[in-house]
Amino acid sequence: MEIRNYPMAEALYIKYCKSHNKRALHEIYKQEDDYNNKAACQIKEAYLPGNTKEAGLLEAQENFKKSKSEFAAFAAMMCEEELKLIKHQKQLEDKLKKDFLGLTLNETLEKLLSLKEVKLADNMKSEYKVPDRRYWWLRIAALGKAKDWVGLDKFSKLKSKSPIGYEPFLDVCLEHGNKFEAQKYLPKVRDDEKVKYLVQLDLLDEALLHAIQTKDVDGLEYIASKSLSTRHGEEANRLLAHFGGR
Numbered sequence: 001m002e003i004r005n006y007p008m009a010e011a012l013y014i015k016y017c018k019s020h021n022k023r024a025l026h027e028i029y030k031q032e033d034d035y036n037n038k039a040a041c042q043i044k045e046a047y048l049p050g051n052t053k054e055a056g057l058l059e060a061q062e063n064f065k066k067s068k069s070e071f072a073a074f075a076a077m078m079c080e081e082e083l084k085l086i087k088h089q090k091q092l093e094d095k096l097k098k099d100f101l102g103l104t105l106n107e108t109l110e111k112l113l114s115l116k117e118v119k120l121a122d123n124m125k126s127e128y129k130v131p132d133r134r135y136w137w138l139r140i141a142a143l144g145k146a147k148d149w150v151g152l153d154k155f156s157k158l159k160s161k162s163p164i165g166y167e168p169f170l171d172v173c174l175e176h177g178n179k180f181e182a183q184k185y186l187p188k189v190r191d192d193e194k195v196k197y198l199v200q201l202d203l204l205d206e207a208l209l210h211a212i213q214t215k216d217v218d219g220l221e222y223i224a225s226k227s228l229s230t231r232h233g234e235e236a237n238r239l240l241a242h243f244g245g246r
Contacts, residue, residue: 039063056085113142132163144172149181156185165190170197195219204232212239
């Protein structure tokens with residue numbers, strides 16, 4: 001292409017083609033052996049309404065494989081993962097008669113968990129190498145949303161130690177208005193977080209006692225800032241003065 005001898009003109013022409021002439025744009029990238037940009041265009045077009053994602057992703061994957069860059073190898077792998085997810089989602093739609101296509105991996109797992117298809121979600125977690133921490137967040141959120149407190153309690157005991165701690169268990173109970181269930185997880189909460197949760201559970205005497213025993217200045221400041229009770233607020237401020245916090 002003679003236009004390649006004029007970089008500014010070529011850049012302007014490519015910019016024009018991106019908006020008005022996709023066929024010409026593909027031809028430019030083909031003649032220039034610009035596999036990365038050609039693949040990027042194919043991915044973008046694959047997600048346009050009316051287009052077939054699989055075909056576009058397969059073409060993009062092939063172009064990434066032709067490129068020599070390290071990015072291209074990673075991008076080709078991502079195309080492969082997306083194609084695998086689409087295939088998996090189609091199988092789920094056939095099996096469960098629910099819509100899954102177009103969801104991200106996280107959204108797919110969330111939907112399976114909301115449908116109580118835990119075994120299918122567990123299998124996907126393993127197949128797609130979803131980190132334990134992320135999966136535990138999803139499981140806890142789904143159990144809380146379903147208000148399945150028995151299931152949440154069982155899940156908290158699935159391992160000897162939660163990979164994300166036990167604060168999320170309290171958070172989800174509080175989010176859905178169940179302070180009684182939240183108290184089950186208090187003993188496993190980190191000491192530096194305990195005062196905050198005791199206050200949220202309206203256990204102000206216990207919050208003050210814990211702050212005193214652990215000399216938790218931040219905890220005392222938290223109690224004082226909430227002003228939930230004149231007596232507790234005054235006591236927290238008095239102790240802060242004693243500990244030098246204020």
